[in-house]
Amino acid sequence: MAMAGSRRMGLLALLPLLSNSHDAVLSHSNAYEKNVKEPFTGIEFEQQKQIDNNDYHLQATAVRCMLGQCKMAMARAYAIGLYTEDKQPVNETAVLTGAMNRILVLVMDKDVAGHHIAKGFDKSLLPRIRKAQAGSKRGSGKDALRDFTKCFNREKTLKKGSEVALLWTPDNKLVVYFDNQMRAVIESPILCRAVFDMYLGEDSIFRKYRNMSFTFHGGAASET
Numbered sequence: 049m050a051m052a053g054s055r056r057m058g059l060l061a062l063l064p065l066l067s068n069s070h071d072a073v074l075s076h077s078n079a080y081e082k083n084v085k086e087p088f089t090g091i092e093f094e095q096q097k098q099i100d101n102n103d104y105h106l107q108a109t110a111v112r113c114m115l116g117q118c119k120m121a122m123a124r125a126y127a128i129g130l131y132t133e134d135k136q137p138v139n140e141t142a143v144l145t146g147a148m149n150r151i152l153v154l155v156m157d158k159d160v161a162g163h164h165i166a167k168g169f170d171k172s173l174l175p176r177i178r179k180a181q182a183g184s185k186r187g188s189g190k191d192a193l194r195d196f197t198k199c200f201n202r203e204k205t206l207k208k209g210s211e212v213a214l215l216w217t218p219d220n221k222l223v224v225y226f227d228n229q230m231r232a233v234i235e236s237p238i239l240c241r242a243v244f245d246m247y248l249g250e251d252s253i254f255r256k257y258r259n260m261s262f263t264f265h266g267g268a269a270s271e272t
């Protein structure tokens with residue numbers, strides 16, 4: 049008992065340091081399950097996760113906030129875990145250019161209206177899709193984007209804690225899951241690339257206000 053108590057004190061002493069850090073840390077309360085906690089939201093990501101009967105491995109975590117105001121609960125929309133089927137650590141370039149099953153898991157940090165999320169995607173994805181269509185407003189990428197945002201527009205509210213998973217397959221299908229239920233399969237290299245570029249590209253949405261990015265856990269995942 050005395051040992052456990054002093055160990056806890058030791059961890060508490062670290063808390064002020066941790067709360068100022070942008071790096072996600074292994075959650076001590078779940079150290080044995082090896083979850084990774086996204087520091088702003090406190091949302092935990094399993095290092096190994098089953099989605100649609102496949103095993104995926106956590107590579108990185110991040111948080112999506114309005115105007116980069118991640119310290120304000122009101123401004124936080126969702127935490128994100130990046131998973132790959134292969135356990136091998138990857139970087140942004142490998143995720144964007146390789147052929148692999150890779151998946152973004154968005155966990156809502158508050159109740160968010162579906163149309164609000166749809167609008168956010170439109171805003172971030174349209175410029176990327178136009179660029180991929182050689183500047184044109186119309187094209188297969190734009191059609192795919194409409195199918196994608198439809199999934200969110202159909203949803204009145206995405207409740208706090210609910211999960212949206214976006215799988216990019218090696219044959220360029222974007223598979224959309226809401227709480228593990230498949231909602232759409234959209235075949236479009238342009239859309240797949242744009243969705244992942246929005247989070248992992250050089251000009252990602254995280255860089256805009258505070259120059260943040262995904263935190264990769266290649267080291268943490270292989271510990272113990």
Ligand SMILES: *[C@@H]1O[C@H](CO)[C@@H](O)[C@H](O)[C@H]1NC(C)=O
Nearest residue numbers: 137138139140141142143146
């Ligand atoms: C990213 O990963 C690729 C492929 O594994 C590798 O060739 C490249 O050097 C890495 N880039 C950086 C910046 O580490």
Ligand SMILES: *[C@@H]1O[C@H](CO)[C@@H](O)[C@H](O)[C@H]1NC(C)=O
Nearest residue numbers: 254255256258259260261262
């Ligand atoms: C943003 O961060 C990246 C890498 O984390 C760095 O290379 C770049 O210089 C930073 N840009 C600014 C404007 O701080």
